[in-house]
Amino acid sequence: MDIERITPAEALRRQRDGALLIDVRERHERAAGHAKGAMGIAKAELEADPQAVVPDRDAVVLLICQSGQRSLAAANALLAAGYRRVASVEGGTTRWIAEGLPLAPPDADSDFYDRYSRHLRLPEVGEAGQRRLQSARIAMVGAGGLGSPAAFYLAAAGVGSLVLADDDVVDRSNLQRQILHTEARIGVAKVESARIALSALNPTVQVDVFPERITAANVERLIADADVVIDGADNFPVRYLLNDACVKLGKPLVYGAVHRFEGQVSVFDAGRHRGHAPCYRCLFPEPPPPEAAPNCAEAGVLGVLPGVIGLLQATEAIKLILGIGEPLSGRLLHFDALGMRFRETRLPADPECPVCAEGREFPGYIDYVRFCAA
The missing domain is CATH 3.40.250.10 (Rhodanese-like domain)
Known part of the structure; x- marks a missing residue:
């Protein structure tokens, strides 16, 4: 019929x-x-x-x-x-x-159903997952090369609260890669410039600015309420400090780094999985000498490279919040832009790690600047 x-x-x-x-x-x-x-x-x-x-x-x-x-x-x-x-x-x-x-x-x-309609069509996300994103809070250190693409896509994805920490101001040399910022906002604090850009993209996202240099005195205030922490720092003292704080407070840390034409991404989740997942110190027990790891101002960086790495960081953060897929915990993903190749290195937890070894009490914060200069 x-x-x-x-x-x-x-x-x-x-x-x-x-x-x-x-x-x-x-x-x-x-x-x-x-x-x-x-x-x-x-x-x-x-x-x-x-x-x-x-x-x-x-x-x-x-x-x-x-x-x-x-x-x-x-x-x-x-x-x-x-x-x-x-x-x-x-x-x-x-x-x-x-x-x-x-x-x-x-x-x-x-607005919710219209804005996130493509997420809602995904069975792995759906309305329940989108509501989880809506109630999530992500702390980001750095509103520069890595933080810019990561923050843009996290705001677009509907993460409810973003906390952006950066004590720098926008410089013309940033605009080659730090896409949160514009010519008109040169001289403006990066976190304020970022807040303007992200609010214009998605006014439903709460953007909290943290215009301070990250130290042992304020790092826990930055990440205490975060579900995920994103490392977009450009120096080793902050990386080690952020790692130690995330281990202490049990926060997953999404790591990213860039150098010239190459980048790295991983997830360090030792605080929640002692003895099973590594932390940043398991990868780098000691910082490399300054001549082996010059910053972008000294060595240069391909402008699109932080975009690739920052988007991978945002992807890992979303997966962690939704509890889907396989996170990069215990794996270091390398990206070579010139060869357009990805390769992966397995990262076991270090049973002797001074910070995240199973059963080890948190040793306390140290003088990270002196540690990295030694």
């Missing part, structure tokens, strides 16, 4: 005569607006138990979706389940709107 296909105008007429109109789109699709008076039941839910929605198999049921394809498939499912008076609305909600037929107003939370 062929399913009857009707116009939106005919559907409206039958609805007013007592027919049941059901919108079979997903909730986030219906949130932007739907046919007035339509009952919202996702196609999968309707097909799983149609009698829970329409107990009377003789009822007149009209199905509508976005374009008419899903509603037609759902109508066939109802027909197979014994429903005899089923029709599908051709052109769906798109045509309903184009013809100026009555609409229910968008949901109060329509």
Whole structure:
């Protein structure tokens, strides 16, 4: 038996005569607006138990979706389940709107459903995962080359709160790679410039600025409430300090570093997984000599390279919050931009690590500047 296909105008007429109109789109699709008076039941839910929605198999049921394809498939499912008076609305909600037929107003939370609609379509994310992102807090050290792309994509992804720590101001030489900043904001504090850019992209994200140099006296205040910490620092004293604080407080640390044409990314999660996951000190028990690791101002850096590494850091942070995929914990990912190659190095936890060894008490913060200069 062929399913009857009707116009939106005919559907409206039958609805007013007592027919049941059901919108079979997903909730986030219906949130932007739907046919007035339509009952919202996702196609999968309707097909799983149609009698829970329409107990009377003789009822007149009209199905509508976005374009008419899903509603037609759902109508066939109802027909197979014994429903005899089923029709599908051709052109769906798109045509309903184009013809100026009555609409229910968008949901109060329509920005959420509209903005993150592509996330909501992913079974690994869905509404529950997006709500987790919305309630998450990420602390980032550095609003420069690595922090710029990471912060942009975390804000776009809907991470609820971003804490940005940087005590520097925007310089023209930053603009080659630090995409949070603009020519017009040269001389402005980087965290304030970042706040302006991120709020313009996604005004629903809370951006807390931390215009201070990170020290042992304030690092815990920065990361205490964070779910994930991102290391976008450009010097070894801050890297070691951040690592030690994350081990002490049990925070996952997403590490990234760049040098000329090469970059590295990893996740150090020793604070939550003592003896199983490494920390930064397991990789670098001691800092390299200054001549072996010059900074970007001394050695230069390909402008797009921090973009690649920062996006990988943002990806790892999102995975950690959602609890999906395989994080880079225990693995160091190397990127060679000139060769366009990735390679991976396994990183075991160091059983003798002075900070993260299983059963070892936190030794306390040290003079990191002196440690790195020794």
